[in-house]
Amino acid sequence: MKEKLTITSIDIYKVDIEFKEPFRIAIIEILSAESVFIRINTNEGLYGLGEANPTAGITGETQSINLAGAIDLANLLLGKDPLNIEERMREINKFLIHNSTIKSAFDMALYDLLGKAAGLPLYALLGGGKRSFWTDNTIGLANPDYMAKKARSYKDQGFKAIKVKLGTTWDLDVERIKEVRKAIGNELPIRIDANQGWDYRTAVNVLKDLEPMGIEYCEQPIVYWDYDNLRRIREKSTIGIMADESLFDHHDAFKLASMGCVDHFNIKLAKSGGINTALRINSIAESAGIRCMVGCMTETRLGMSAAAHLVSARLNIQYADLDGWLFLKSDPIIGGAQYDVGEITVPDTPGHGADIDPDFLKLCELTTVK
Numbered sequence: 604m605k606e607k608l609t610i611t612s613i614d615i616y617k618v619d620i621e622f623k624e625p626f627r628i629a630i631i632e633i634l635s636a637e638s639v640f641i642r643i644n645t646n647e648g649l650y651g652l653g654e655a656n657p658t659a660g661i662t663g664e665t666q667s668i669n670l671a672g673a674i675d676l677a678n679l680l681l682g683k684d685p686l687n688i689e690e691r692m693r694e695i696n697k698f699l700i701h702n703s704t705i706k707s708a709f710d711m712a713l714y715d716l717l718g719k720a721a722g723l724p725l726y727a728l729l730g731g732g733k734r735s736f737w738t739d740n741t742i743g744l745a746n747p748d749y750m751a752k753k754a755r756s757y758k759d760q761g762f763k764a765i766k767v768k769l770g771t772t773w774d775l776d777v778e779r780i781k782e783v784r785k786a787i788g789n790e791l792p793i794r795i796d797a798n799q800g801w802d803y804r805t806a807v808n809v810l811k812d813l814e815p816m817g818i819e820y821c822e823q824p825i826v827y828w829d830y831d832n833l834r835r836i837r838e839k840s841t842i843g844i845m846a847d848e849s850l851f852d853h854h855d856a857f858k859l860a861s862m863g864c865v866d867h868f869n870i871k872l873a874k875s876g877g878i879n880t881a882l883r884i885n886s887i888a889e890s891a892g893i894r895c896m897v898g899c900m901t902e903t904r905l906g907m908s909a910a911a912h913l914v915s916a917r918l919n920i921q922y923a924d925l926d927g928w929l930f931l932k933s934d935p936i937i938g939g940a941q942y943d944v945g946e947i948t949v950p951d952t953p954g955h956g957a958d959i960d961p962d963f964l965k966l967c968e969l970t971t972v973k
């Protein structure tokens with residue numbers, strides 16, 4: 604009989620990749636992706652890979668926090684069974700509250716290992732099928748003219764939906780969408796994301812003005828904790844409202860659904876702490892008639908691949924916003940989810956199917972816990 608699969612060591616890599624250009628949203632400007640890669644090694648030679656790409660203003664984590672947290676989580680998992688994800692994630696969640704992004708890297712690596720041990724691609728492991736789907740491409744905050752030009756270039760590249768960052772003032776945000784609409788014509792849907800930038804009144808006013816402009820939905824109009832006003836905005840708007848920063852885990856999902864705050868959820872592995880909780884969120888959503896999107900931070904294609912399998916495996920996930928790696932100057936990932944413009948296809952290799960270029964890894968600072 605084969606020996607029981609056991610975690611023997613965990614490699615933690617500090618990963619820095621520059622952006623092609625600075626990316627601005629209502630709460631922060633981002634210049635580079637500061638990720639942590641996790642490699643969980645086992646006694647059988649099988650390994651699982653995960654990525655944490657924190658956004659400090661959203662999850663409270665920085666790269667240095669994640670590097671430190673990763674060492675503690677690695678010590679917690681050493682010598683244990685990686686296939687019992689339910690128990691491993693419960694231990695992780697008990698040991699460390701919040702810090703969802705670094706937790707998601709471990710969760711992702713455990714699912715990768717489970718897939719490899721089972722010889723199944725992650726979408727099949729999750730009980731789902733393989734389907735191709737589209738991601739939008741996102742335009743950061745800038746002046747309306749620049750944003751319109753960017754929208755036009757995304758349309759010309761062949762993207763099927765444009766996501767536009769808003770969240771400043773009533774006049775300027777309406778102006779932005781007017782210009783973007785003018786530049787791309789009427790066929791493509793526009794998704795908007797205020798990243799908590801408006802107050803209640805600004806949200807109601809902007810959404811009213813944008814009603815005739817073909818908006819698919821609006822992400823996170825106001826500050827994350829204000830569930831009551833989120834519900835009031837939804838009641839006043841004909842544009843669908845999507846929770847992003849208000850939604851981390853399944854407890855948030857349950858509250859948002861019970862209170863009738865939103866039409867849609869934006870699930871991100873970096874917020875949910877990984878696939879294990881993301882599945883719970885999607886089940887609550889489906890029970891409440893809430894359709895989901897899977898979004899991202901600015902992970903490489905490693906993180907994107909895990910997220911892409913989740914989309915492929917669950918029919919209630921009807922939208923994808925997995926464009927973060929498109930902003931990066933380089934792509935150190937081998938295999939994994941493939942992009943044809945914005946059309947994403949998941950691989951059939953076991954696990955999430957993404958590996959890391961060994962030459963790239965040689966350049967990254969490494970800490971091994973064993």
Ligand code: MG
Pocket residue numbers: 796798822823847848869
């Ligand atoms: Mg968002």
